[in-house]
Amino acid sequence: MTARRAARPGHRTTRAALASAALVTVAVAVTGCELTEKVTETEQTYTVDGKAAKLDVTTPGGHIYVVADDTAGDGAKVTERIAYGKRKPSTRHSLDNGTLKLTADNCGGVMGKCSVTYEVRVAPSAAVKLATNGGDIDVKGAVGAVDAHTSGGNIDLRDCAAKQATAKTEGGDIEARFTAVPDRVDGRSSGGQVTVRLPQGRYAVDATTDGGERTVTAPVDSGSPHRVTVHSDGGDVEVLAGR
Incomplete structure (x- = not known):
């Protein structure tokens, strides 16, 4: 028998509930600098109608949470949480031939904060392909x-x-x-x-x-x-x- 390992540092044990769009502005100090970067956080939730047999998600920096259940029917319910400094990254979604694609761009910038986190509900039978550079x-x-x-x-x-x-x-x-x-x-x-x-x-x-x-x-x-x-x-x- 192997001992159960300790909880992973930073591992998230709770998942935020899907919610309607909100906008919050906060100030974040940039480590090692005297400058203060204002960070804007946005959130939006939307549904995608039509049969999503495959889910394809790509984000340059952020977490991806997928729950496979029947609450969204054959389609999907998506929440996007975006945090950025100088420039807001754009996000896109499309449903084509049964593949739902969710894509976020990198807003770039030196020392700039930029992340797009996705929470998605899809049918259990949907195949999922997920990629993130930093979450x-x-x-x-x-x-x-x-x-x-x-x-x-x-x-x-x-x-x-x-x-x-x-x-x-x-x-x-x-x-x-x-x-x-x-x-x-x-x-x-x-x-x-x-x-x-x-x-x-x-x-x-x-x-x-x-x-x-x-x-x-x-x-x-x-x-x-x-x-x-x-x-x-x-x-x-x-x-x-x-x-």
């Missing part, structure tokens, strides 16, 4: 395929029933908890811990680390069609039986 990714209840990548945050797949799941982070931890036997799981971190929790079954497991401990308690069968690959350059890797 966490949290997906709950997905049945469709999951592809998540962050350059600087943690990835958490909760109550996941996806057959295919890919999670890659260059600077954080990965935790994936499956409620159904997946066909293929690929989890890779350049600097954190990777943990995959699996339901009863037998799995072909490839678990490697260059700088931590390796723990595998899930039943292993090299000939199994259910393949789990995890790797960390600098942390522990765990493939565990049970949720």
